[in-house]
Amino acid sequence: MTDLATQLAGACSAAFESEGLEARWGAVKQSDRPELADFQCNGCMGAAKQAGMNPRELAAKIAPKIGEHPSIERVDVAGPGFLNIVVSNSALAEQATLIGADDRAGGGAVDAPEKVVVDFGGPNVAKPMHVGHLRSAVIGDTLVRLLRFLGDDVTGDVHLGDWGLQMGLLIVAVKDDQPDLPYFDAGNQGPFPAEPPVTMVDLSRLYPMASARSKDDEAYAKRAQDAVAEMQAGRPGYRALLQHFIDVSVAALKVDYGFLDVSFDLWKGESDVDPLIAPMIEELKSKGFAHEDDGAWIIDIAREGENVETVGKDGQPRLKNPMPPFMLVNSRGATGYHATDLATIKDRIETIGPDRMLYVVDQRQALHFEQVYRAADKVGYLSMDRLEHLGFGTVNGKDGKPFKTREGGTLRLADLNQMALDEATLRIGEAGLSGDIGEDEKGEIGKLVARAALRFADLQNQRTTNYVFDLERFTSFEGKTGPYLLYAAVRIKALLRRAADEGVVRGEIKVEAAEERKLVLALDGFALALHLAREKRMPHFVCEHVYGLSQAFSAFYSACPILKDGVEAETKASRIALCKVVLHQLEAGLGILGITAPERM
RNA sequence: GCACCCGUAGCUCAGUUGGAUAGAGUACCAGAUUCCGAAUCUGGGGGUCACAGGUUCAAAUCCUGUCGGGUGCGCCA
Known part of the structure; x- marks a missing residue:
């Protein structure tokens, strides 16, 4: 339609x-x-x-x-x-009817669907997720839902950080903690125990300790670097340990992601492309794309006008428009995330064959992706216009600086989720649910409210800007919030239940009142909102639409009696039908945002 | 120093190819419920769109410069 x-x-x-x-x-x-x-x-x-x-x-x-x-x-x-x-009123009525019957609730479809990989989440193994991971998770998941809704063929990949220095730090820390484990016997070829030697609690205790220590203990840092090199070289004990770290971490990650209803098709990580790295390096060397520089192998990706040598005011030489090279292999012979990201592109092309890859990663990584994309383009894996870095801003506290806990540390995503749940539960208590809702259902409602609050708060901001995190505002039932949207949906559901009880069936939609006209016009804006959101990779267009629709419904609800006494049967039937259309589209829109409305609240 | 993001109401934010009187939410003020869920709705005040030039019938939007904030800038990811 x-x-x-x-x-x-x-x-x-x-x-x-x-x-x-x-x-x-x-x-x-x-x-x-x-x-x-x-x-x-x-x-x-x-x-x-x-x-x-x-x-x-x-x-x-x-x-x-x-x-x-x-x-x-x-x-x-x-x-x-x-x-x-x-x-005309009749054109509006007809449009509303069509939207009600449309699978996509009037959201349209893309003319030329694409096969797309969305790379988002990007949690590190062993490091608990923090506030910064919220945005990638929620924005990425929403883009996956949006593109899929519109007909694209989408694969979401979490792209775990499981290959770098943090694994070395962890290996060293576990070794110091439990030196007698079989993983640390260099000659041991396995098999190794199936049970992980550590829990998530261990990891979240050991990692920060190791990370901090490596910063001012050079010998310790060197041990971690060596452990990385050995792990990457394939030492069986370390690889077995790595797998345990991954398994233990993924289980914990799924809990946090589950709370936000964020899911992935692939749980791949940097370590998965390990087998591709060595042949890729050989290929790039032999084809002349990589050359040696200061003991490292790099790919020169600078363009005309970049890295121009000039002299600064202080007389020192400077580079104008600096563009660092793509670091394929560093001077210690190790590979970093340049190599793994490039290999991942190659892997996806070979195994999935997408038209396009989207990376939902912090804006601060912009230069990194510029480098990787230029390299991928240069070596002929995928042209740059098919690789998009969708950067996003930081989550800030009320002081405008990146969000910290009262103690000054980073806030864990798990704690954030819990705080939202507590706040939502509190608000529900204040509002007073109807008496016959049991504790179980109350708990479920609390989760849905908390999720709606967090996701909507994050998504309604334009992707590229920073935003101020204010949990109290996000969980409020008043104003432009997730809970407001739930309220609108729940009210329609209650109305439809009541209509069913009273035997009111939906009939032909008639559009007459000003509020009915505005409501249908709001419905008609869905396709444009989704189109813009897809084109710009900006979920906030969907938020704007869904919020506007909810407002239009509330105005309609308040001005136009639906099931009240004295309303003519035809009008009742028409308005109930219209309500049904609104719910249809509202749930479609909320579904794209990853928000689920309960039956009542 | 160079590059990118940003600067819109007291606060938090929208504003698709340049269009009419720059919009929401919040806070503040005033109203609406014998009736469908008031977690709602209606109305009001509140603006030098950071600043200065330029492009044009028309600029929050495009160009240049200035100021202010954030981020990044060869071997950590």
């Missing part, structure tokens, strides 16, 4: 073409001045300018032509040449 704006744009474009002008001037959007019209077309000004015409005269010619469109009630020319379009 097609939204009204697009249908009207078709009529406008045809009108422009009949005047010998370009079709693109026929773009139509919902009106900025709802008191004047439902839709507007601004093309007359631009087209008239280009053709040397008077914009108002042009508008006067275009208006009657589009006025013939069956959905259009009236077309006015206003101001310097705006076309203000009012659509």
